[in-house]
Amino acid sequence: MTKVVIITGISSGMGRAAALYFQKQGYEVYGGARRVERLEDLKELGIHTQALDVTDKISTRELVDRAVSEQGQVDVLINNAGYGEFGPIEEVPVENAKKQFDVNLFGADRITQYVLPVMRRQGYGRIVNISSVGSNIYSPLGGWYYATKASLNMWSDVLDQEVKQFGIRSVIVQPGMTKSEWSKIAFENAKKNLTEDSPYTELTDKAEDLFSKISGSATSEQLAVLFYKAATDVKPKRRYYHSISDHGLVLMARVMPNTYRAALNFIMK
Numbered sequence: 001m002t003k004v005v006i007i008t009g010i011s012s013g014m015g016r017a018a019a020l021y022f023q024k025q026g027y028e029v030y031g032g033a034r035r036v037e038r039l040e041d042l043k044e045l046g047i048h049t050q051a052l053d054v055t056d057k058i059s060t061r062e063l064v065d066r067a068v069s070e071q072g073q074v075d076v077l078i079n080n081a082g083y084g085e086f087g088p089i090e091e092v093p094v095e096n097a098k099k100q101f102d103v104n105l106f107g108a109d110r111i112t113q114y115v116l117p118v119m120r121r122q123g124y125g126r127i128v129n130i131s132s133v134g135s136n137i138y139s140p141l142g143g144w145y146y147a148t149k150a151s152l153n154m155w156s157d158v159l160d161q162e163v164k165q166f167g168i169r170s171v172i173v174q175p176g177m178t179k180s181e182w183s184k185i186a187f188e189n190a191k192k193n194l195t196e197d198s199p200y201t202e203l204t205d206k207a208e209d210l211f212s213k214i215s216g217s218a219t220s221e222q223l224a225v226l227f228y229k230a231a232t233d234v235k236p237k238r239r240y241y242h243s244i245s246d247h248g249l250v251l252m253a254r255v256m257p258n259t260y261r262a263a264l265n266f267i268m269k
């Protein structure tokens with residue numbers, strides 16, 4: 001029987017790469033994003049695309065209903081849609097921070113609530129949540145973004161405990177710096193969030209410079225393969241990492257937080 005995956009945020013980056021990769025593996029792929037003009041070529045390839053805003057109940061419900069009515073099942077849900085609302089904590093308007101939670105955390109929850117009854121009826125399912133190494137490590141200006149991803153980790157762990165009795169598992173992928181549109185959007189937001197004559201302008205420039213230096217060599221296509229592993233491992237792990245260095249950074253921040261902070265202070269000097 002053909003398997004079915006729903007992926008949020010397939011107009012660029014890892015979500016788009018994952019849509020193509022899962023299709024290559026024989027999956028029926030359902031997904032969406034707000035920039036529908038970017039979904040045309042995916043549609044032509046046979047991917048089931050639609051306008052999707054994960055903060056909007058109607059388009060979210062529509063996507064799940066369509067997959068279920070056309071295929072009768074949902075094997076995998078990938079909660080990928082997300083972005084960075086960077087900026088100094090003193091200056092990011094609370095409304096912007098809330099909006100980011102609405103996409104990165106509540107957006108994942110909204111679609112998961114629609115998919116879970118389907119997976120429970122089936123007696124199986126996998127929910128793959130795209131978090132970040134930035135749910136454990138941190139740097140200036142990412143406060144609210146890291147908070148959304150740390151919350152997503154906790155939410156996923158609790159969900160996993162609740163639904164494994166039904167044959168459903170919830171896991172986390174923690175990408176490190178990966179080539180996509182993410183950094184550009186995060187720093188456009190950081191600059192937009194600065195007040196006029198902000199005392200954080202220099203720090204913002206430094207942080208942008210740091211991110212451009214550590215932009216990383218991982219590609220969205222490589223991360224798509226990791227998403228697939230997280231979705232299909234017979235014995236799923238709680239956390240998935242692309243590289244040993246991503247995993248090492250997370251371990252350092254958790255086990256030796258003072259060493260991590262000293263390293264960050266050194267880099268930000």
Ligand SMILES: NC(=O)c1ccc[n+]([C@@H]2O[C@H](COP(=O)([O-])OP(=O)(O)OC[C@H]3O[C@@H](n4cnc5c(N)ncnc54)[C@H](OP(=O)(O)O)[C@@H]3O)[C@@H](O)[C@H]2O)c1
Nearest residue numbers: 009011012013014034035053054081082132178180181182
């Ligand atoms: N790239 C990195 O270095 C990195 C590292 C760690 C974690 N991540 C996480 O990995 C995931 C994928 O990011 P990426 O690197 O592939 O970034 P990206 O190229 O910017 O792609 C983000 C995707 O999310 C979609 N999206 C954003 N808001 C949405 C909304 N309200 N409703 C539906 N879709 C929405 C975007 O589509 P539209 O704008 O068209 O809606 C786009 O397709 C994100 O959760 C990100 O936080 C990225």
